[in-house]
Amino acid sequence: MSAIRTIVDWLDDRAGVRELVNEALYESVPGGSRWRYVWGSALVMAFVTQALTGIFLWMAYSPSTQTAWESVYYIEHEMAGGWLLRGIHHYMAQMMIVLLAIHFIQVVWDGAYRAPRELNFVIGLVLMLVVLGLSFTGYLLPWDQKGYWATNVGTELASQAPIAGVALKKLAVGGSDYGHHTLTRFFALHAGVLPALLVGFLVLHIMLFRRHGLHAKDRNRAPDTTFWPDQVLKDSVASLGILAAVLALTVWKGAELMAPADAANPYDAARPEWYFLFLFQFLKWFPGELEIWGAFIIPGIVVAVLFVMPWIGRSKAGHLLNVALMGVLFGGAAFLTAQALYDDNFAAWNEKTEDNAARYEASQGFLDAKQEAEHEARRVIELARSPAKIPPTGALTLVYNDPYLQGPKLYKQNCAGCHNYADPENSDLRWAYLVNKNPSAPNLFGVGTRKWISGLLDPKQIVSAHYFGYAGSPFVGDGDQTDMVDFIQESLSEDLDNEQRQAIQTAFKKIAAALSAEARLPSQAEADARDAEMITEGRALLTGGLADLLESGTSCTDCHTFGEMQDIGSPVLDDYMSRRWLLDFLSNASDERFYGELNDRMPAFAPHDDLRLNQLDHKSLELIVDWLRSDWYRPSQDTDASETANP
Numbered sequence: 001m002s003a004i005r006t007i008v009d010w011l012d013d014r015a016g017v018r019e020l021v022n023e024a025l026y027e028s029v030p031g032g033s034r035w036r037y038v039w040g041s042a043l044v045m046a047f048v049t050q051a052l053t054g055i056f057l058w059m060a061y062s063p064s065t066q067t068a069w070e071s072v073y074y075i076e077h078e079m080a081g082g083w084l085l086r087g088i089h090h091y092m093a094q095m096m097i098v099l100l101a102i103h104f105i106q107v108v109w110d111g112a113y114r115a116p117r118e119l120n121f122v123i124g125l126v127l128m129l130v131v132l133g134l135s136f137t138g139y140l141l142p143w144d145q146k147g148y149w150a151t152n153v154g155t156e157l158a159s160q161a162p163i164a165g166v167a168l169k170k171l172a173v174g175g176s177d178y179g180h181h182t183l184t185r186f187f188a189l190h191a192g193v194l195p196a197l198l199v200g201f202l203v204l205h206i207m208l209f210r211r212h213g214l215h216a217k218d219r220n221r222a223p224d225t226t227f228w229p230d231q232v233l234k235d236s237v238a239s240l241g242i243l244a245a246v247l248a249l250t251v252w253k254g255a256e257l258m259a260p261a262d263a264a265n266p267y268d269a270a271r272p273e274w275y276f277l278f279l280f281q282f283l284k285w286f287p288g289e290l291e292i293w294g295a296f297i298i299p300g301i302v303v304a305v306l307f308v309m310p311w312i313g314r315s316k317a318g319h320l321l322n323v324a325l326m327g328v329l330f331g332g333a334a335f336l337t338a339q340a341l342y343d344d345n346f347a348a349w350n351e352k353t354e355d356n357a358a359r360y361e362a363s364q365g366f367l368d369a370k371q372e373a374e375h376e377a378r379r380v381i382e383l384a385r386s387p388a389k390i391p392p393t394g395a396l397t398l399v400y401n402d403p404y405l406q407g408p409k410l411y412k413q414n415c416a417g418c419h420n421y422a423d424p425e426n427s428d429l430r431w432a433y434l435v436n437k438n439p440s441a442p443n444l445f446g447v448g449t450r451k452w453i454s455g456l457l458d459p460k461q462i463v464s465a466h467y468f469g470y471a472g473s474p475f476v477g478d479g480d481q482t483d484m485v486d487f488i489q490e491s492l493s494e495d496l497d498n499e500q501r502q503a504i505q506t507a508f509k510k511i512a513a514a515l516s517a518e519a520r521l522p523s524q525a526e527a528d529a530r531d532a533e534m535i536t537e538g539r540a541l542l543t544g545g546l547a548d549l550l551e552s553g554t555s556c557t558d559c560h561t562f563g564e565m566q567d568i569g570s571p572v573l574d575d576y577m578s579r580r581w582l583l584d585f586l587s588n589a590s591d592e593r594f595y596g597e598l599n600d601r602m603p604a605f606a607p608h609d610d611l612r613l614n615q616l617d618h619k620s621l622e623l624i625v626d627w628l629r630s631d632w633y634r635p636s637q638d639t640d641a642s643e644t645a646n647p
């Protein structure tokens with residue numbers, strides 16, 4: 001004990017610590033300690049939490065367009081305790097906004113802004129603006145789709161500002177383009193300028209608070225007490241409660257990380273953080289030219305009124321007016337927030353009718369885009385975790401090289417106009433939006449699988465819309481049938497007796513297995529290896545054996561090439577639906593090896609000189625082919641079956 005006392009004495013002699021500590025702890029609390037005074041301390045606690053977690057996040061964060069998302073991914077998914085750190089920082093930031101609102105309400109309600117505390121009220125408002133600035137700049141830093149596009153809206157708005165708008169935007173964005181320099185600037189603001197301002201104003205705020213003493217709501221409520229221990233206890237309990245809430249949110253939900261920002265892929269469902277949502281909704285009232293009213297003039301007036309509140313509140317009537325204004329403000333913000341949420345979720349909560357069609361569709365668009373973005377985010381993280389990891393060019397490369405993400409997009413643009421992509425047995429497919437109700441080409445879901453080929457060799461299915469019975473097909477109809485349809489229907493005609501039918505069906509089953517093995521689908525590798533015998537039999541049937549079973553005495557190789565080159569114009573079945581076969585086929589389906597002259601509209605997609613025609617670069621072709629073949633990275637065997645085309 002005496003050693004400590006010696007040190008304290010020494011410090012006291014030189015720095016007067018005793019007096020400082022006494023002043024800090026034994027500050028008088030007139031009317032006794034109260035729960036309503038805890039908000040200021042809670043805010044200080046929140047800020048200290050943000051500073052501490054922020055510094056540790058800083059140690060792992062790397063602000064550039066090619067590393068920002070990647071480093072946040074690292075923090076969230078690989079760094080020990082990183083998710084906790086980021087989660088606390090994420091939720092405490094939102095908690096700070098809530099605490100600020102409560103603190104503000106309490107101060108105005110209690111009239112704590114009256115002389116001589118006006119200046120401190122003004123400093124408090126400045127602190128509030130600084131915190132909002134911290135939130136706004138922080139939202140961009142993960143450089144994900146959500147932050148990127150939401151902040152883009154914000155900076156775009158800045159350019160509408162009267163007089164200095166364009167300059168302001170240029171300053172914030174760091175040039176004419178929104179991108180890397182925006183990120184570095186926002187980071188400097190978020191981790192440097194704004195925290196420094198916050199600390200400066202916070203010190204002033206607390207100094208002035210100490211100077212005037214606590215504004216007691218009701219001096220005679222209870223005997224006066226001192227800050228320590230009564231109020232400190234209440235403050236600590238409140239702070240711990242808040243910390244516990246933040247921890248609970250972190251454990252329960254965690255901070256979200258969407259897919260990496262992509263300037264070429266606008267995210268329509270981007271929304272600001274929930275506490276800015278009311279502004280977002282408010283702006284909808286001011287379309288086009290009027291926007292500056294919603295974005296600057298009215299908010300500017302509101303903020304100006306806030307700053308003069310202490311002077312308005314000098315009289316009793318003025319104070320009541322302030323309280324009323326505050327009520328309108330918070331009530332209005334709550335209403336607008338609720339409205340924004342309702343608009344966005346309208347389609348989820350209402351039936352579509354004729355009257356609400358436009359509203360319904362806007363909401364549906366939002367919900368779809370959101371779902372798609374969340375799906376994409378999960379996938380990128382899955383890829384980043386794969387053994388291949390994030391390449392040096394950044395995580396966006398993962399997005400662009402992934403058949404699972406790009407295949408459906410390319411398909412939608414280039415193929416969905418004619419083809420269908422639907423699982424006949426499971427309408428719950430992830431790519432339900434690719435279903436074509438009126439296809440004019442075969443169904444491509446599961447091409448090359450045993451099941452798909454078996455369907456083609458089935459007399460009923462081959463003339464269905466899933467195969468050659470699509471709308472406008474030249475292959476089905478009176479007399480004008482192609483040889484393939486004829487062949488299948490005759491082979492399994494009604495006249496057969498049961499035994500014959502069964503023998504032929506078994507043969508077709510083996511043929512389907514053999515033909516499907518040509519595709520070498522990764523998802524069927526196991527089955528192909530297991531059924532090697534059946535496949536050998538199938539090959540024998542295909543190349544002539546079938547003829548013995550059929551009345552027509554034909555076999556597949558009477559028309560098709562398989563193994564030995566035939567000079568007949570039907571698709572070559574060697575390597576049928578393999579990666580190579582499909583790439584060549586898509587390049588030019590009218591080639592001799594494929595449909596030749598029989599081709600019904602299937603375009604040639606290979607890059608060629610004729611600019612008028614459809615064409616795709618090699619990379620896009622590969623992405624579509626890999627997607628059609630369900631050949632994409634999977635973290636483990638047990639993936640969701642509904643997302644896998646090949647059973």
Ligand code: HEC
Nearest residue numbers: 414415417418440441442443595598599600601602603624
């Ligand atoms: C203009 C309509 C049209 C477009 C666009 C189109 N196809 Fe086709 N495709 C067809 C038709 C019709 C057939 C069947 C033609 C035939 O048998 O002669 C076909 C056949 C195919 C086949 C052969 C398998 C089967 O079901 O018989 C594949 C694979 C295929 N298309 C893939 C694609 C892909 C991938 C795209 C987009 C990159 C695409 N197609 C774009 C019309 C189209």
Ligand code: HEC
Nearest residue numbers: 482483484487511515554555556558559570571595598599
């Ligand atoms: C009488 C001739 C003939 C016989 C026999 C025949 N096919 Fe075909 N087959 C065709 C023709 C012609 C096409 C092309 C139709 C078109 O243009 O879409 C075709 C198309 C196909 C296709 C679809 C190719 C594609 O990508 O669109 C497959 C698969 C196929 N045949 C497999 C077989 C198998 C397996 C057998 C034996 C069980 C067989 N064929 C017997 C003539 C025949």
